[in-house]
Amino acid sequence: xxxxxxxxxxxxxxxxxxxxxxxxxxxxxxxxxxxxxxxxxxxxxxxxxxxxxxxxxxxxxxxxxxxxxxxxxxxxxxxxxxxxxxxxxxxxxxxxxxxxxxxxxxxxxxxxxxxxxxxxxxxxxxxxxxxxxxxxxxxxxxxxxxxxxxxxxxxxxxxxxxxxxxxxxxxxxxxxxxxxxxxxxxxxxxxxxxxxxxxxxxxxxxxxxxxxxxxxxxxxxxxxxxxxxxxxxxxxxxxxxxxxxxxxxxxxxxxxxxxxx
Numbered sequence: 001x002x003x004x005x006x007x008x009x010x011x012x013x014x015x016x017x018x019x020x021x022x023x024x025x026x027x028x029x030x031x032x033x034x035x036x037x038x039x040x041x042x043x044x045x046x047x048x049x050x051x052x053x054x055x056x057x058x059x060x061x062x063x064x065x066x067x068x069x070x071x072x073x074x075x076x077x078x079x080x081x082x083x084x085x086x087x088x089x090x091x092x093x094x095x096x097x098x099x100x101x102x103x104x105x106x107x108x109x110x111x112x113x114x115x116x117x118x119x120x121x122x123x124x125x126x127x128x129x130x131x132x133x134x135x136x137x138x139x140x141x142x143x144x145x146x147x148x149x150x151x152x153x154x155x156x157x158x159x160x161x162x163x164x165x166x167x168x169x170x171x172x173x174x175x176x177x178x179x180x181x182x183x184x185x186x187x188x189x190x191x192x193x194x195x196x197x198x199x200x201x202x203x204x205x206x207x208x209x210x211x212x213x214x215x216x217x218x219x220x221x222x223x224x225x226x227x228x229x230x231x232x233x234x235x236x237x238x239x240x241x242x243x244x245x246x247x248x249x250x251x252x253x254x255x256x257x258x259x260x261x
Contacts, residue, residue: 031071114242136221138179141171148208148215
């Protein structure tokens with residue numbers, strides 16, 4: 001859902017009310033009597049600008065040619081009756097819904113602005129949750145409790161954690177790296193996993209612990225102070241996140257009132 005919402009929010013800046021422009025501006029081109037509004041060219045120019053392409057005469061000419069070609073193909077498609085096909089009609093409806101959803105989201109964001117206080121409050125909450133330390137971790141994912149205990153016994157006898165990880169770990173992402181997870185925060189993991197290492201000292205190894213995906217042994221290679229990103233660096237992301245949360249809540253409320261069969 002959030003991925004879809006991100007797409008819609010990124011599309012908001014491209015949603016324009018072009019009906020009046022169609023009537024007032026000289027067409028960019030006319031193809032077999034069908035006018036291509038200048039507003040369509042402007043819309044695509046703005047989209048290109050978001051990708052770093054400047055508004056130049058060459059860009060406008062290229063955009064106009066693109067729209068002319070589209071109109072020619074669209075007219076030919078109608079001549080062949082493609083607009084009457086069920087799949088095409090369904091695509092028309094989806095496109096109509098997308099425009100309406102974009103308009104709804106634009107209005108929602110306009111009428112429910114994220115305040116500076118809300119952004120700062122969320123920033124402080126994230127900063128508190130992150131904590132002040134990050135950990136260089138290794139882990140071994142064992143096939144069962146018995147194997148986890150056997151590995152733990154080998155470690156106590158002096159076997160290297162890295163070698164055992166390469167031999168026994170079932171985690172394909174870290175196995176070949178000696179179980180290394182790199183530098184991580186406790187908030188990257190579920191509480192059961194995080195609680196097993198936050199109180200370990202450098203070089204410490206946890207007892208076997210059971211989490212959803214199996215039995216783990218965790219080693220703390222190192223611990224260092226964590227510098228949380230500045231408010232300025234995170235403000236944009238937090239704003240977007242809060243917008244998405246507000247939209248998600250509105251969708252949940254509307255679904256609760258809707259008759260869905």
